[in-house]
Amino acid sequence: MSSIDTMSRPVPVTILTGFLGSGKTTLLNRILSEHHGQKIAVIENEFGEAGIDSELLVNSEEQIVEMNNGCICCTVRGDLVRILGELADKRERGEVRFDRVIIETTGLADPAPVAQTFFVEEEIGEYFSLDAIITVVDAMHATQQLEQHHEAQEQVGFADRILLSKTDLVSEQETEALIARLRSINARAPVRKVHFGETELDQILDIKGFNLQAILDIEPDFLNDVSHEHDEDIRSFVFRSLRPFDPDRLEDFLARILTVYSRDLLRYKGILYVKEIEQRFVFQGVHMLKASRVGKPWLINETPETVIVFIGRKLPGDLFLNGLANCLTD
Structure with missing residues (x-):
């Protein structure tokens, strides 16, 4: 400064x-x-x-x-x-x-x-x-x-x-x-x-x-150099795509992974590009609780893109990413 x-x-x-x-x-x-x-x-x-x-x-x-x-x-x-x-x-x-x-x-x-x-x-x-x-x-x-x-x-x-x-x-x-x-x-x-x-x-x-x-x-050492370590089992990974989702396939896949992995899914959230929807689709949740809503419209000069972040414990990232890729439109 x-x-x-x-x-x-x-x-x-x-x-x-x-x-x-x-x-x-x-x-x-x-x-x-x-x-x-x-x-x-x-x-x-x-x-x-x-x-x-x-x-x-x-x-x-x-x-x-x-x-x-x-x-x-x-x-x-x-x-x-x-x-x-x-x-x-x-x-x-x-x-x-x-x-x-x-x-x-x-x-x-x-x-x-x-x-x-x-x-x-x-x-x-x-x-x-x-x-x-x-x-x-x-x-x-x-x-x-x-x-x-x-x-x-x-x-x-x-x-x-x-x-x-x-x-x-x-x-x-x-x-x-x-x-x-x-x-x-x-x-x-x-x-x-x-x-x-x-x-x-x-x-x-x-x-x-x-x-x-x-x-x-x-915390007597508060003013000293404090550091901490995260649980090494907790990782994050990201799914990205410029292709839109098929909403029915996506809903079915999300329902299945939440049934199996909800306990270890600490947090997930994303901005989704969904077929025939002109706005962003905002999606987020924790464990089995998920919510979604229609967000801001995609701008004319903007390339729609899906970005979803998953944070969880020992999650099979490849299964999630491949499964989401299979939910995209052709």
């Missing part, structure tokens, strides 16, 4: 985290859709070689930066520092305008190194202020995720606010048991139920919720 004006109030930053498929992008869409009068710079990060989350966001007028070459809390933390620096420089030169930053991490991220950036990188800490870590928890799958993934526990432990999604898909008893478990991990963060990201913005923005001392109590 070059000569940055640090006299003005530091730009507040919200880290939006939560395990794969918990509903982070839904919540982010909710924030971007509100008439709050603020411009928001969004930094997206996905685990995998193809990023499509900007396609899932409803407000394309925001300043959106996508990082898809790794986990934001691992090798690309340097990229996070660089991107924040570039945003600050452009803001000072009047090239972009934003009032706050939201960082949506990959669902496999440990939020500690992301938060650490604002305390160990002096120039970043002078220009930006970490307001809060907001963690979205999937009520339907959280118990399994907390048992199997250290990152899911870290996301809850570091949260300043916990938003509990998909409670309509589980019983009240299961919800209460999960809330009790979340509070045993993090007693200081309020837990609120949300439905499709619907929550009051004053509960998640400008709350000054990040407490460094509280974090040091649970």
Whole structure:
């Protein structure tokens, strides 16, 4: 960053985290859709070689930066520092305008190194202020995720606010048991139920919720060089095609692979090019739960292309890719 004006109030930053498929992008869409009068710079990060989350966001007028070459809390933390620096420089030169930053991490991220950036990188800490870590928890799958993934526990432990999604898909008893478990991990963060990201913005923005001392109590090495390792069984792979899908063949194939592999399919999402549909077809899901909708139209000068990202444990990638290829039109 070059000569940055640090006299003005530091730009507040919200880290939006939560395990794969918990509903982070839904919540982010909710924030971007509100008439709050603020411009928001969004930094997206996905685990995998193809990023499509900007396609899932409803407000394309925001300043959106996508990082898809790794986990934001691992090798690309340097990229996070660089991107924040570039945003600050452009803001000072009047090239972009934003009032706050939201960082949506990959669902496999440990939020500690992301938060650490604002305390160990002096120039970043002078220009930006970490307001809060907001963690979205999937009520339907959280118990399994907390048992199997250290990152899911870290996301809850570091949260300043916990938003509990998909409670309509589980019983009240299961919800209460999960809330009790979340509070045993993090007693200081309020837990609120949300439905499709619907929550009051004053509960998640400008709350000054990040407490460094509280974090040091649970992570004494927080200000040191923190790193972590992902489950080596978890991999991502991408399907791409310029040919359209036959919708019937595609629906049949997806139904079959979800029946067999849903337990190990942690997350899948994509922008689909489907025969005789002039718009993008947005497709995403977690385990057996999948959803789809018609998205933005393909532009006249745009070449329609399917991009689907799968993230899962020991998945037979060739079977998925060959099966999808067989669903394309001739």
